[in-house]
Amino acid sequence: MPPRTVRQRCRTVLTALAALAFVVCGAPHATAADTWSEAGSDRADPLTESQGLASVEVPAGSANRYTGIGTIPLGVSARGWNHVGDPDAAYDGHYVEPYQRDSGGAKMFRVQAPGGGWSEYVHALSPGEALNNSWVAISPDGQWMLSGEWGTMTRLLVFPTPGVNPATSPSANLPQAATVRLDRAVRDVQGCDFVTATRLLCSSDDPDGTLFGMTKPLLQIDLSAAPNGSADVTGQVTALRQLPLRSACSGAFEAEGIDYDRRTGTLRVIVVSPGFCVLTDSKTYRLTRG
Secondary structure, three states: OOOOOHHHHHHHHHHHHHHHHHHHHOOOOOOOOOOEEEEEEEEOOOOOOOOEEEEEEEOOEEEEEEEOHHHOOHHHHOOOOOEEOEOEEOOOOOEEEEEEOOOOOEEEEEEEOOOOOEEEEEEEOOOOOOOOOOEEEEOOOOOEEEEOOOOEEEEEEEEEOOOOOOOOOOOOOOOOOEEEEEEEEEEOEEEEEEEEOOEEEEEEOOOOOOOOOOOOEEEEEEEOOOOOOOOOEEEEEEEEEEOOOOOOOOOOOEEEEEEEEOOOOEEEEEEEOOHHHHHOOOEEEEEEEO
16 A cells, blocks of 8 residues: 555544544534423313313413314304314414314414404415324414424424414415425324424324334424524434323324423323223323433
8 A cells, every 4th residue: 555645644634533523522413302201191181182282371370271172163163174283372372273174275273362362364285285284383483383294294384473473464375484394204293392492392193103113202303493484494303202101991092282381391292092091091191301
């Protein structure tokens, strides 16, 4: 082997230093996964607490709100909006519920203002967009709202938050503003919530565990930047743990909505029990870091 030049030796040293920095500091955009431990549970009513939940800031602190088939107003269901998903609330108190119907090429977001009044914002489906409207997650600055589609997906949708972002109006179509491009596929996401401006926690109803080696995983999605509606961002997906699956009945559980209460640091997620036990021991589990 011929002797190496000084330039080659320098290149070797620089390469070694870069490799050392990679090991010590971590790869670009590398993230640390949180750990979440079960801290308790409460019974989830199958009619009014079986789809989603949100902590809404009120003058006295925060209030927990839930959705289920029994919370859909008659006037809303009469117009075909027969499924409500996992809601979320902006820090200023605006509360948003996602609705879908069996046909019609649109989704609807029902918004309650802090003063109590309700309004509806309709989004006409984009080409190739699934009609499912399983959940919403509002960014900490309140201006942007994420939503997801059912099935196996490699993206999340970004919208201006209806009723909060000044670009929205009940009399105009709510447009998709951007996309979160995921680094790996997720399946049947039932709820997400922001923990920080660039980190989400999500509940997946994945039925067979082929994507992450476990059914019903709790997912962490780390964004390359906070969503701002002007450009797509990427999301790094990590499976943290399996959600609690306990019941007196055997069969298929269903993971539902999720909520992170920033005031208490508590994560809550609904898991619906199989079979007859949907009526008796479905639970909202509470989890805390560590």
